[in-house]
Amino acid sequence: EVQLVESGGGLVKPGGSLRLSCAASGFTFSTYSMNWVRQAPGKGLEWVSSISSSSSYIYYADSVKGRFTISRDNAKNSLYLQMNSLRAEDTAVYYCARVHGGSYVDAFDIWGQGTMVTVSS
Amino acid sequence: EIVMTQSPATLSVSPGERATLSCRASQSVSSSLAWYQQKPGQAPRLLIYGASTRATGIPARFSGSGSGTEFTLTISSLQSEDFAVYYCQQYNNWSYTFGQGTKLEIK
Numbered sequence: 001e002v003q004l005v006e007s008g009g010g011l012v013k014p015g016g017s018l019r020l021s022c023a024a025s026g027f028t029f030s031t032y033s034m035n036w037v038r039q040a041p042g043k044g045l046e047w048v049s050s051i052s053s054s055s056s057y058i059y060y061a062d063s064v065k066g067r068f069t070i071s072r073d074n075a076k077n078s079l080y081l082q083m084n085s086l087r088a089e090d091t092a093v094y095y096c097a098r099v100h101g102g103s104y105v106d107a108f109d110i111w112g113q114g115t116m117v118t119v120s121s
Numbered sequence: 122e123i124v125m126t127q128s129p130a131t132l133s134v135s136p137g138e139r140a141t142l143s144c145r146a147s148q149s150v151s152s153s154l155a156w157y158q159q160k161p162g163q164a165p166r167l168l169i170y171g172a173s174t175r176a177t178g179i180p181a182r183f184s185g186s187g188s189g190t191e192f193t194l195t196i197s198s199l200q201s202e203d204f205a206v207y208y209c210q211q212y213n214n215w216s217y218t219f220g221q222g223t224k225l226e227i228k
Contacts, residue, residue, distance in 0.1 A: 045159075059215040059216065100176075107170035109167045
């Protein structure tokens with residue numbers, strides 16, 4: 001079964017850091033571009049960051065640029081999001097999502113169940 | 122940044138009827154447009170990509186159309202499980218953007 005499982009969410013104080021992980025299974029992880037997408041409570045979806053299959057291309061939303069770092073370990077079938085200088089407005093469910101068809105840019109065909117990040121003092 | 126605008130914000134439709142949801146891009150995205158369905162407490166599910174291609178396992182009652190800046194998702198005969206929030210997304214470049222969503226509710 002094709003699956004993505006996020007972990008690492010939790011409660012953190014403003015200015016703090018957190019590292020999210022996404023474990024992939026059931027497909028050849030190393031051939032797919034991957035993304036992080038977040039959803040604040042009661043709000044819509046916001047794309048956060050993308051990384052190509054070999055980590056050659058990395059992109060961020062302006063709202064997280066300079067604070068968040070996306071990375072991957074193809075040997076471990078894992079995607080990561082290092083989040084620093086966290087703000088209250090970063091509070092959201094964070095999803096990892098696979099790019100359809102192995103393209104650099106395409107729709108997101110597989111999503112994890114999400115992990116909640118709460119930034120509060 | 123390409124801004125995606127969905128309308129209406131809420132759509133009330135009776136089961137068995139047709140639902141038509143709209144999505145407009147602030148500039149052309151060609152056919153690089155996807156539709157997702159999200160139910161409470163669940164992750165989004167890909168319905169349509171390439172503006173009109175149904176994703177694996179998606180019923181034929183879901184159809185997408187449009188290109189450039191104007192797109193439509195049509196659900197031909199609403200089933201109880203179709204009442205959810207629907208998002209459009211452009212992927213014309215690396216800076217993906219989503220619409221704000223349309224909530225499809227039971228009339």
